[in-house]
Amino acid sequence: MTELQARSFDGEVAQTFAHGQAVMATVGGSTLRRHTFEPGWRWSESLKEMAGTDSCQTHHIGYAISGHLHVKTDDGAEQDIRAGDAYNIPPGHDGWVIGDETFLSVEFAGTT
DSSP: OOOOOOOOOTTTTTEETEEEEEEEEETEEEEEEEEEEETTTTTHTTTTTHHTTSSSSEEEEEEEEESSSEEETTTSEEEEEEEEEEEEESSSSSEOOOOSOOOOEEEEEOOO
16 A cells, blocks of 8 residues: 655755756655756756766656746757646757746656
8 A cells, every 4th residue: 555655855965066956855656856947057058067968868757836948859849848837858958947037847757
């Protein structure tokens, strides 16, 4: 039987990088990530070197809480993601914050 759980992202270990951070929490056998990207954050400038790839190779499924993110895939498709949007971003993309508001999202990272 599944256990009733609630878990806060607060106090969890964060991965920090230029203009942002990612925090993970596991609950009910699923892992979620909270991303905080400040104005000026861009994947190709903030995480490319750490990832060691030319574009982000992670598949993202999530929900935008605040801010505005622009995503461009390796094949040239582009999408704006704004507060209130659910999103699916396939591997092979770059993304960057638009405007002066922090982009905050929660993503579903998988089931353990």
